[in-house]
Amino acid sequence: MTSPTIVLVHGAWADASSWNAVITGLEERGFTALAPPNLLRGVASDAAYIASFLRQRTTGPVVLVGHSYGGFVITNAATGGGDVRALVYIDAFIPDEGEFVFQILGGSGSALAVPDPTTVLDIVGYPGAPEGDAEAFLKPSTVHESFAQDLEEEDRDLVVATQRPITLSANTAPSAAPAWKSIPSWAVVGTQDLVIPPATQRSMAERAGATITEVEASHVSMVSHPDVAIDAILAAAASV
Known part of the structure; x- marks a missing residue:
């Protein structure tokens, strides 16, 4: 059985290096992990870019992971390219159609x-x-x-x-139809997150039917507690 490729999408005020510890942990476990740039220009164009990346840079099943605003992007990109089988949200927005940051x-x-x-x-x-x-x-x-x-x-x-x-316009652009309605999802909620408060994260994750893990961490829990993000990703990968 083919292991899924893990594609990690960073959020605002970050770049792909925010996933370094997670990538190292996944590769130690035998997974291929890719962390493309998120353009941070607007949901439609950012999602189109990630969908294009998925089509051209992955083969076989994919677990698509998003942090913060990256959650908006994966929600809109997952059905547009590649064979995305699971979504993982790390301290992330999990928007419904029409919602914006x-x-x-x-x-x-x-x-x-x-x-x-x-x-x-x-x-x-x-x-x-x-x-x-x-x-x-x-x-x-x-x-x-x-x-x-x-x-x-x-x-x-x-x-x-x-x-x-x-x-600023990326924060006012509405989400399209959400991929989490057709693709199973997991979520890591940072209980010390001051950017997307934990109650807001939980509400979105529960609405999406996500499997939820909590960690006592800030908005960048994948940096401060990478093992928690890795465990959620491994759980999603095991379902593929």
């Missing part, structure tokens, strides 16, 4: 759902931006206090220095 976070208690976003984000223009759009970076204080508070200080400093911004 700011809507889900509104009223959730998220550290990002504040009256003045410029208190937690640095908003900057970018070349070729549609009118009114801009990129959002996390302020250093947001990384240290709310995004990756359970990492060592030097690792938090690296997040600050290497973060990839997401466009």
Whole structure:
């Protein structure tokens, strides 16, 4: 029986290196793991890119994994390319059709759902931006206090220095029909997550019928507690 390929999609303010420890653990167990770039420009285009990657870079069954905003992307990409058999959400959005990031976070208690976003984000223009759009970076204080508070200080400093911004428009773009309605899913909920509060994560995961694991960790639990993410992925792979 062919082992599935594990494809890992990072979220906002991160890159594929956020999966390094998970990739190492999966490869030690004999799996092929791939971590393509997430363009962070908008759900439709980001999902189209990942679906294209799946079609061209994988053969056989796939377990598709998303962190944070990467959950939006895998929800929209999984039925568009490749043979995706399972979805795994790590501290992630698990949207239903029509939902968008700011809507889900509104009223959730998220550290990002504040009256003045410029208190937690640095908003900057970018070349070729549609009118009114801009990129959002996390302020250093947001990384240290709310995004990756359970990492060592030097690792938090690296997040600050290497973060990839997401466009504001990506946070207001609605999700299409969700793949979790036809593909089984697993979810890891970080109980110390201040970006997507655990109650919000649980609600989305339960709605999707996901098998849920909890970990006492921040929004980047796959960095601080990679074994928990690995175990959820292995459970999903065993179902394929």
